[in-house]
Amino acid sequence: MIEVKNLIKQYGNQRAVDDLSFSLEKGKILGFLGPNGAGKSTTMNIITGYISATSGSVIIDGNDILQEPEKAKKSIGYLPEIPPLYPDMTTKEYLNFVADIKGVKKPVKENMILEIMELTKITDMADRLIKHLSKGYKQRVGLAGAIMGYPDLIILDEPTVGLDPMQIIEIRDLIKELSKEHTVILSSHILSEVSTLCDLVMIINKGKLIVSDTPENLSKHMSATNRIYLMVHGEKETIESVLKNIDGIIHIEFEEEKEDGYITLTVESEGSIEIREDIFYGLAAAQCPIYELKVTKKSLEDIFLELTKSEVEDDDQEKPEEYGEIKKEENQ
Numbered sequence: 001m002i003e004v005k006n007l008i009k010q011y012g013n014q015r016a017v018d019d020l021s022f023s024l025e026k027g028k029i030l031g032f033l034g035p036n037g038a039g040k041s042t043t044m045n046i047i048t049g050y051i052s053a054t055s056g057s058v059i060i061d062g063n064d065i066l067q068e069p070e071k072a073k074k075s076i077g078y079l080p081e082i083p084p085l086y087p088d089m090t091t092k093e094y095l096n097f098v099a100d101i102k103g104v105k106k107p108v109k110e111n112m113i114l115e116i117m118e119l120t121k122i123t124d125m126a127d128r129l130i131k132h133l134s135k136g137y138k139q140r141v142g143l144a145g146a147i148m149g150y151p152d153l154i155i156l157d158e159p160t161v162g163l164d165p166m167q168i169i170e171i172r173d174l175i176k177e178l179s180k181e182h183t184v185i186l187s188s189h190i191l192s193e194v195s196t197l198c199d200l201v202m203i204i205n206k207g208k209l210i211v212s213d214t215p216e217n218l219s220k221h222m223s224a225t226n227r228i229y230l231m232v233h234g235e236k237e238t239i240e241s242v243l244k245n246i247d248g249i250i251h252i253e254f255e256e257e258k259e260d261g262y263i264t265l266t267v268e269s270e271g272s273i274e275i276r277e278d279i280f281y282g283l284a285a286a287q288c289p290i291y292e293l294k295v296t297k298k299s300l301e302d303i304f305l306e307l308t309k310s311e312v313e314d315d316d317q318e319k320p321e322e323y324g325e326i327k328k329e330e331n332q
């Protein structure tokens with residue numbers, strides 16, 4: 001369906017997209033995940049033929065977007081981050097205009113517009129001026145425009161940004177629905193969005209592909225280790241010697257040693273081995289009672305932060321705040 005090979009986009013001495021390659025089968029949803037400035041929009045703009053690549057190729061339904069842009073563009077519906085809507089047109093006038101631009105044939109046009117308005121749930125807004133629509137409805141009108149002509153590939157740049165939680169759910173349901181008939185590529189910096197919606201996740205940072213897999217595999221792969229948080233009453237040396245004798249423990253990290261003899265620590269163990277009983281009996285036998293024990297599995301968010309961490313550490317001061325934003329939105 002789509003094959004992207006060794007894509008590079010250079011802006012002056014900055015590389016916005018750095019040797020990106022991937023392919024996607026029909027009917028799948030691919031999610032581009034990455035912090036601000038990772039290169040998501042640039043990649044999408046190249047795929048849709050909005051801007052050219054410095055080098056590399058994008059083949060859609062067998063047509064190269066650079067060599068045969070007209071043919072390739074016929075297979076694409078694009079919703080940019082800010083939908084290009086005409087505020088003084090009504091919803092229906094706008095969709096009529098988009099249908100004409102996309103060369104939808106007259107005999108099927110009227111029906112297709114009605115069908116797409118139904119699908120995107122904007123039929124009630126058909127005669128309303130776009131400037132009088134709420135942000136959620138504007139987004140749906142943009143989406144309706146992207147679907148017009150039923151292209152094989154639908155590309156959505158941050159489709160739920162700025163919407164309220166109810167609108168977000170509706171747009172996500174709509175994207176799921178669309179994926180029954182179309183291939184969808186979307187970008188997001190909201191991890192929960194990508195993990196619930198997409199068949200395949202590509203994490204990119206600074207234009208580079210960091211990892212690409214299914215959300216399930218990413219979680220599984222990264223849960224190869226378990227972390228156990230403990231609060232124990234006892235001597236640090238005693239606790240350490242008990243834990244060191246337990247099979248499966250990879251790493252022990254003491255966090256805090258309080259004056260009243262309580263110690264907090266994190267133990268990392270091999271994901272396939274259950275060590276909680278050994279910890280319990282071992283520490284009990286050493287007269288070190290456990291006051292708290294909590295197993296923490298890595299979330300997709302941990303994976304994302306871990307995979308992009310070294311880049312952040314190297315980076316300027318702006319990034320930590322951007323990552324904070326990821327945390328905030330994830331918790332919505």
Ligand SMILES: Nc1ncnc2c1ncn2[C@@H]1O[C@H](COP(=O)(O)OP(=O)(O)OP(=O)(O)O)[C@@H](O)[C@H]1O
Pocket residue numbers: 011014015016034035036037038039040041042043189
């Ligand atoms: N026209 C341009 N000229 C120069 N640099 C650009 C241009 N467009 C993008 N960039 C730079 O390329 C990098 C990637 O930008 P891009 O907009 O693709 O990231 P993004 O992942 O979509 O970010 P966001 O989530 O903030 O939209 C950024 O460092 C950006 O500043």
